[in-house]
Each structure stands twice: as structure tokens, then as C-alpha cells.
Amino acid sequence: MNEKTLLITGIHGLVGQYVFRILGSWKGRVVITGKGPCRLPQHHFVYVSMDITDKDQVQAVFQTYSPSVVIHSAAQAQPDHCELNREDALKVNVEGTENLLQASSLSRAFFVHLSTDFIFSGNDGPYDESSIPAPVNFYGKTKLMAEEKVKSYSYAWAIVRTALVYGNVISGTRSNMISWVKTELENNRPIKVVSDQVRTTTYAADLAGALLVIAEREMTGTWHISGKDALSPWAMAIAVADRLGLDKRLITKVDASVFSQPATRPLKTPFIIDKAKRALGFEPLPFEEGLEKVLNGD
Numbered sequence: 001m002n003e004k005t006l007l008i009t010g011i012h013g014l015v016g017q018y019v020f021r022i023l024g025s026w027k028g029r030v031v032i033t034g035k036g037p038c039r040l041p042q043h044h045f046v047y048v049s050m051d052i053t054d055k056d057q058v059q060a061v062f063q064t065y066s067p068s069v070v071i072h073s074a075a076q077a078q079p080d081h082c083e084l085n086r087e088d089a090l091k092v093n094v095e096g097t098e099n100l101l102q103a104s105s106l107s108r109a110f111f112v113h114l115s116t117d118f119i120f121s122g123n124d125g126p127y128d129e130s131s132i133p134a135p136v137n138f139y140g141k142t143k144l145m146a147e148e149k150v151k152s153y154s155y156a157w158a159i160v161r162t163a164l165v166y167g168n169v170i171s172g173t174r175s176n177m178i179s180w181v182k183t184e185l186e187n188n189r190p191i192k193v194v195s196d197q198v199r200t201t202t203y204a205a206d207l208a209g210a211l212l213v214i215a216e217r218e219m220t221g222t223w224h225i226s227g228k229d230a231l232s233p234w235a236m237a238i239a240v241a242d243r244l245g246l247d248k249r250l251i252t253k254v255d256a257s258v259f260s261q262p263a264t265r266p267l268k269t270p271f272i273i274d275k276a277k278r279a280l281g282f283e284p285l286p287f288e289e290g291l292e293k294v295l296n297g298d
């Protein structure tokens with residue numbers, strides 16, 4: 001029987017919130033952590049406020065709970081913020097990961113690290129776990145630096161790369177593609193959406209399920225965990241409008257070059273997920289079904 005203590009960072013994030021929903025299946029103790037006070041609905045887990053950039057605080061939390069498995073989901077995950085606030089991006093994504101790795105070694109915890117398709121250039125995909133990273137923005141660079149720290153951890157680790165995650169979030173936390181499109185179209189606001197970027201978009205519940213399988217079975221190594229359909233954000237927006245009967249004429253198809261965003265986006269980053277299908281039995285929902293779930297509040 002599994003009686004391990006699981007500790008998770010970034011519980012208020014999109015990914016963290018979906019892991020939170022299924023933590024009841026974890027047989028041992030669960031310690032959930034986030035920055036500041038708990039913003040989640042009522043639960044019976046231990047909640048600890050922990051800033052991952054505060055090394056002493058991280059050490060103290062790990063000394064108290066001695067986790068056997070850590071899922072590290074906290075990050076500065078906004079590419080434009082990272083491009084403009086490089087010190088902050090390094091502090092959260094790289095130093096924060098290093099603080100957690102050092103603290104995890106106290107209890108020799110299995111370390112599961114969330115990473116991203118943005119470590120790739122977007123010019124030579126599709127990508128599997130052995131593809132060569134070449135990030136085109138600072139966010140991607142910090143996430144790749146964090147991966148390198150994880151790979152030099154003295155105990156067992158897994159790196160779980162994912163891409164364009166969609167799902168529902170509790171109010172007051174970060175919005176995502178589907179909720180943004182829905183809100184804008186419902187309010188009759190025109191939107192411009194890029195069609196020259198392609199990602200294997202990921203239903204957050206599929207990702208959360210795979211994370212718990214990897215954590216429970218201590219499946220080491222690098223894993224590509226995403227949906228199976230490669231879509232552009234424009235195709236996603238059209239699908240949302242179609243499903244909800246909203247006005248598609250409000251959606252203008254544009255190239256990424258139309259936006260003067262601080263961080264360059266890698267153009268095409270579809271993932272090959274065969275390894276996860278084979279070794280984990282990972283079977284993500286097709287986008288249409290994931291969308292249906294999200295629009296139904298799941």
C-alpha cells in the first residue's frame with residue numbers, strides 16, 4: 001500500500017488546481033503548498049504557505065514534512081513577464097527549483113518537475129523526449145536551466161513537459177485560452193487569434209492524472225504529456241465559438257508577427273507522446289471532448 005507523503009508546489013496554478021481535484025486518490029499524506037494564504041475550496045489536506053524563492057522557508061517546510069514525492073508545479077509561467085523581468089524569472093524558475101531540489105534531498109524524495117514545450121525552437125518539430133532543446137525566449141531558457149538542475153539531482157527524478165494547458169480555474173487565478181475566448185465573445189468583443197502557431201493542447205485533467213501516475217509509480221526520466229491533437233490557437237477559438245454558438249465573425253485570424261509581444265513564441269511545438277502512451281497507458285482526450293468537459297465545468 002502507498003503510504004508516501006506527497007508535497008506539491010503551485011497548488012493555486014492551473015495545473016495545481018487540477019491535481020488538487022484528484023489528490024483524494026493518494027493513499028498517504030498530502031501537503032499542498034502555494035504562495036500566501038490558501039485560495040482553494042474547503043479540503044482536508046495540510047496546506048502550507050511556501051515561497052519557493054525563500055530557501056530557509058523551503059528547508060523548514062521540508063524538514064517538517066519529509067516528503068517522499070514532490071510535484072513541482074510552481075513557476076513564473078508568463079513568457080512576456082519573464083522576458084521583461086529576467087531576474088524574477090531566474091529567481092522563481094531556476095533558483096526556486098534549486099531550493100526545492102536541495103530540500104528534497106533531505107528526505108531523498110522522488111522529484112517530479114513540470115516543464116514546457118517552450119524549451120524547443122518551434123522550427124524542427126514534432127518533438128519527442130530526445131529532441132534537442134533550443135529555446136527562443138527567456139521563459140524557455142529558464143525552464144531549460146531548471147531541467148538541467150533537475151537532471152543533476154542525486155536522487156530519482158522525472159521531468160514532465162507539457163503544452164498549452166486548458167481547463168477551468170477558480171476565480172482570482174490565472175485565466176486561460178478557452179475562458180478568455182468565451183468571455184470576449186460573450187461580451188461581443190472582437191479578438192485577434194494566431195493561426196501560425198501549432199501546439200498539442202492539453203486538457204488539465206489529463207495532465208493531472210498522468211502526473212499522479214508518474215508520482216505514484218516513481219516513473220523516472222523525461223515525459224512528454226500533452227493532448228494528441230495539434231491545433232493553432234485560432235482553431236481552438238473557432239471550436240469554442242462553434243460549440244457555444246457564439247459569433248465567429250468576432251475572431252480575426254492573424255499571424256504571430258501582428259503582435260508586438262515582448263517574448264517571441266516558438267511557432268510549432270507539437271509533441272510526440274508515444275512513450276507516455278506505451279509506458280504509462282496515457283490516453284488523452286481528443287480536443288473536442290476536452291473542450292466539452294471544460295465547458296461543462298469539469
Ligand SMILES: NC(=O)c1ccc[n+]([C@@H]2O[C@H](COP(=O)([O-])OP(=O)(O)OC[C@H]3O[C@@H](n4cnc5c(N)ncnc54)[C@H](OP(=O)(O)O)[C@@H]3O)[C@@H](O)[C@H]2O)c1
Binds near residue numbers: 115
Ligand atoms: N499552462 C500552460 O499552458 C503550461 C504549458 C507548459 C508548461 N507549463 C508548466 O506547468 C507548470 C504549471 O503551470 P500553470 O499553468 O499551473 O501556471 P500558473 O497557473 O501560472 O501557476 C503557477 C503557480 O506558481 C505559483 N508561484 C509563482 N511564484 C511562486 C513562488 N515564488 N513561490 C511559490 N509559488 C509560486 C503561482 O502563485 P500565485 O498564484 O500566487 O501567483 C501560481 O499559482 C509550470 O511549471 C509551467 O511552466 C504550463
